[in-house]
Amino acid sequence: RGIKNVTRYEPGVPMTKEELQKWRKQARRVRNRESAAASRNKTRERVNELEGEVSALQSDLAAAQARIAQLEAAAVGGAS
Numbered sequence: 697r698g699i700k701n702v703t704r705y706e707p708g709v710p711m712t713k714e715e716l717q718k719w720r721k722q723a724r725r726v727r728n729r730e731s732a733a734a735s736r737n738k739t740r741e742r743v744n745e746l747e748g749e750v751s752a753l754q755s756d757l758a759a760a761q762a763r764i765a766q767l768e769a770a771a772v773g774g775a776s
Contacts (some may be wrong), residue, residue: 707719
């Protein structure tokens with residue numbers, strides 16, 4: 697437990713040590729690029745979700761403020 701399993705990526709074809717290093721570096725870049733894109737998409741989706749929540753809350757607030765104004769107007773009109 698707690699020890700990360702290190703997976704070695706093998707190209708499946710014979711290579712020199714230098715070619716293998718280059719291949720692994722390129723594979724790591726590709727995986728990192730894909731991971732970064734997935735992270736950006738996840739962040740974008742979360743921002744969109746939060747913007748929807750903000751829009752709904754603003755709508756609820758506007759409705760509540762309108763109701764308060766209506767009740768205050770009725771209270772002022774009934775007090776005279």
